[in-house]
Amino acid sequence: MTVPTGRRERKKAATRQKIADTALRLFLEQGYDAVGIREVAAAADVAVTTLFSHFASKEALVFERDADFEHRLAGAVAGRAPAEPFLPDLRREVHALVQHCATPGAAPVWRMIDASPALRSYEESMRLRHSEALAAALAAGPGRGRSATACRAIARSVVEAHALARQAADPDAAVNELFRMIEAAWAVTAPA
Amino acid sequence: MTVPTGRRERKKAATRQKIADTALRLFLEQGYDAVGIREVAAAADVAVTTLFSHFASKEALVFERDADFEHRLAGAVAGRAPAEPFLPDLRREVHALVQHCATPGAAPVWRMIDASPALRSYEESMRLRHSEALAAALAAGPGRGRSATACRAIARSVVEAHALARQAADPDAAVNELFRMIEAAWAVTAPA
DNA sequence: GTATGAAAAGCTAACGGTTAGTGTTACGTT
């Protein structure tokens, strides 16, 4: 159980980051579809196979930091007792994430994503992953006593609240409205 | 304004059906990933380009009849007045669709879908299409007076109720529980 | 009938993402 001090890991992380940065730059400069994997690899000075050993797909280059999202959501409900109110915390979390997406620097990226069917589709499957993770955390924590179906439904609604709010005219108000709906839905799943 | 006499259309429909049937048979026999487009085209005795003129993608071969779903859902709420209760009708519709999916003959197909990431992903984007259509019908009909965000959220929940129920241990009970949640969520979106 | 226009189907060849196979280098460990 040696503690990983790691020059290896540093180099690996650097390679990964260089690939991601190069890719995003090229995508923003020339458009996602206009840039091929072979170009990205060449510009980052790595082999195509190396690129694919760091990222599972071309789309994954764009959503480099999606694991954070998943952990933050799941972390917000982990280890809660069944009676505790967890939805306000989730709401705060979604609020923060929506505002993070509204950062001026992030706007061109989102425009690129919305313009590409492949990226939108990838984003959807990401959301499915996130909601399943949240559903699991829910079922193991504050959702004990509720049905698995109810946990999954609530988890999906929370994750999609983020997506819907991002596209709404007033994102903050949308988050609030959506969480009012979620609270109401959660309330009626209480066992008799 | 000539009435469509249609031997042409009959032949076209026949070709389309032959492709779909052949594809599904091969997929079930050998597995979705193990069968290539070129194989399907050869077995159906058509050119690859012909296949793609009938179906937009390989995945679309499996979800041949998804347009029905969309029309049935949207039709269940079209032209309703804002005060009318439309959710019971939607519930019945989802109920029927879930039971249709539970047909013994459909089981291997769903197993295949669940086993393939590509098919699951495609199913997701189909659902997004369906929920956007339902949201539009909702906003134009019984959802007048509610926010666009609320309509979209409810539409998504309805469409996903189908998906969640299909996977639940007791699909019928799941539909009922999910619609109880949806009713509650819809209730709190009423304007003040 | 035959000519004509158009839809449907076909063929070839390619493009772009992705992967298998096979080394080669650089690092951590012993």
Next chain:
DNA sequence: AACGTAACACTAACCGTTAGCTTTTCATAC
């Protein structure tokens, strides 16, 4: 110093998909 392995590289292909162009098949007007 020697060894095992993780990271990387190169080639060559596979697969879904599309573009470009030709041929067949049908509907209709002459």
